[in-house]
Amino acid sequence: MSTITPDSLMTLEAYSKFRKARHAEVIAHRRLRSVRLGEHLNLQFEDEQTIRYQIQEMLRIEKIFEEEGIQGEIDAYAPLVPDGSNWKATMLIEYPDPHERKRELARLIGVEDRLFVEVEGHERVYAIADEDLDRENEEKTSSVHFVRFEFPPAAREAIRAGARVKLGCDHRHYPAHVDIAAEALASLAGDLQPG
Numbered sequence: 001m002s003t004i005t006p007d008s009l010m011t012l013e014a015y016s017k018f019r020k021a022r023h024a025e026v027i028a029h030r031r032l033r034s035v036r037l038g039e040h041l042n043l044q045f046e047d048e049q050t051i052r053y054q055i056q057e058m059l060r061i062e063k064i065f066e067e068e069g070i071q072g073e074i075d076a077y078a079p080l081v082p083d084g085s086n087w088k089a090t091m092l093i094e095y096p097d098p099h100e101r102k103r104e105l106a107r108l109i110g111v112e113d114r115l116f117v118e119v120e121g122h123e124r125v126y127a128i129a130d131e132d133l134d135r136e137n138e139e140k141t142s143s144v145h146f147v148r149f150e151f152p153p154a155a156r157e158a159i160r161a162g163a164r165v166k167l168g169c170d171h172r173h174y175p176a177h178v179d180i181a182a183e184a185l186a187s188l189a190g191d192l193q194p195g
Contacts, residue, residue: 004052004078006070012063015056026053032187035167038176040104041111043089043147043167045188046080079132080146084193085156091115091129091145105140107173112136112145114171120164122155153195160189 010018026049033045044050055073064070082088091112095101112129119125127147129135135142151159159165165185168177180188 004048004055004074004081006067006074009052009059009070009074010056012060012065015060019056019060029187032184035178035180035184037115037167037169037178038174040094041169041174041176042092042094043115044092045087045089045184045191046082047187047191048081051077051081082191084191085151087117087149087151087188087191089147089149091127091147093141093143093145095143101143102140104173105143108171109136109138109141111141111169111171111174112147114169114174115147116168116170117149117151118166118168118177119151119155119158122152122158122163124168125149125151125155151192156192156195159185160192160194162189 009015030044030050030053033047033050035043035045037043055077058064058073058077059070062069064073080088080090093101093105093108093111095104112127112135115127115129116124127149129145129147131148132146135145165180165188166177167180169175
């Protein structure tokens, strides 16, 4: 469970100093936990460190220092911290050209529900998407989705033991899969508790 509380966060002044000293390290951690799926999907797998950084960044950008505002940011982002049986990720659909993006977001309705993780020797685990609110309509999907992959105990154990793991999508307009790189997988395996 997340241990992000108002008391565990840095003040704006302390975070400013931390950010100057450790920004590159935090970015490297985020990059390690980022998996590209094909040319246009990017999954940023979250953990307490990435979410703590996100909250601190929001507090800095919005200059939030009052208790109520701080708690609001925690309430918004803390649910994205994995809780031992799952991986949670921010999925970004990336098309730099605005016209292409508009066209593709219309074609990719439902793509977030067709993401899966396949652990060697186990059934595919499909994403549970956008539990906080719906991010698509009849005309298009959003370019940002929040997804959770909930693993049965045997799959968790296999991941922790070093099984090969694929990330994939079987949406008819975006079929893709990729082996999760060993370094990223080692970091993600740390999110899982024994079954």
